[in-house]
Amino acid sequence: xxxxxxxxxxxxxxxxxxxxxxxxxxxxxxxxxxxxxxxxxxxxxxxxxxxxxxxxxxxxxxxxxxxxx
Amino acid sequence: xxxxxxxxxxxxxxxxxxxxxxxxxxxxxxxxxxxxxxxxxxxxxxxxxxxxxxxxxxxxxxxxxxxxxxxxxxxxxxxxxxxxxxxxxxxxxxxxxxxxxxxxxxxxxxxxxxxxxxxxxxxxxxxxxxxxxxxxxxxxxxxxxxxxxxxxxxxxxxxxxxxxxxxxx
Numbered sequence: 001x002x003x004x005x006x007x008x009x010x011x012x013x014x015x016x017x018x019x020x021x022x023x024x025x026x027x028x029x030x031x032x033x034x035x036x037x038x039x040x041x042x043x044x045x046x047x048x049x050x051x052x053x054x055x056x057x058x059x060x061x062x063x064x065x066x067x068x069x
Numbered sequence: 070x071x072x073x074x075x076x077x078x079x080x081x082x083x084x085x086x087x088x089x090x091x092x093x094x095x096x097x098x099x100x101x102x103x104x105x106x107x108x109x110x111x112x113x114x115x116x117x118x119x120x121x122x123x124x125x126x127x128x129x130x131x132x133x134x135x136x137x138x139x140x141x142x143x144x145x146x147x148x149x150x151x152x153x154x155x156x157x158x159x160x161x162x163x164x165x166x167x168x169x170x171x172x173x174x175x176x177x178x179x180x181x182x183x184x185x186x187x188x189x190x191x192x193x194x195x196x197x198x199x200x201x202x203x204x205x206x207x208x209x210x211x212x213x214x215x216x217x218x219x220x221x222x223x224x225x226x227x228x229x230x231x232x233x234x235x236x237x238x
Binding site: 019022023026030032033034036037040043044047048 | 106108110111126128130132134159161163212214216218219221225
């Protein structure tokens with residue numbers, strides 16, 4: 001049985017927050033606010049998290065299938 | 070050059086050709102062919118932005134999401150590389166719109182179509198002036214990312230690129 005890495009969501013939120021800090025710097029250079037809203041940061045992190053989960057599930061199922069057959 | 074810079078170089082160098090092609094085909098209008106600011110998220114040096122057209126309120130940011138390497142031969146003497154990126158298009162519905170209520174979404178559509186045209190046009194590979202290359206480029210899924218409060222319209226495009234048979238010294 002595998003564990004769903006729920007703690008990883010914090011990692012993705014941290015990545016998205018870091019990206020947003022960089023977007024702030026770019027926004028200052030370009031003179032327009034292109035930063036992400038809180039909702040976007042969470043949505044982006046969730047999307048990355050779901051991709052990671054999907055990859056993990058696929059990998060675990062593949063291992064299980066190989067062990068069965 | 071590094072992979073993010075290579076993808077940006079590809080978008081930047083082919084932009085005008087793709088935009089003109091789509092305009093000639095009637096897919097987009099002439100008001101939407103302008104090149105946006107295409108930036109590497111890591112570009113934070115002071116005054117780096119001065120080389121961009123600051124009047125353009127459109128931004129394409131390229132993020133690298135991940136890289137995988139595999140060694141497909143028995144001798145482990147060559148390497149295949151895969152890279153995944155997110156191309157984040159953001160455009161502002163601003164004074165350029167005038168009385169056109171659909172300006173923002175039309176501009177976003179045009180920016181997406183031009184990006185896709187470039188990516189699909191280079192699906193069999195792209196080589197930069199310095200010799201850096203991708204052997205394959207895949208345009209992947211698209212998701213919306215709008216911020217109505219700031220009047221920003223956005224799309225995220227997943228892109229995968231591959232390099233094959235790189236010799237290991």
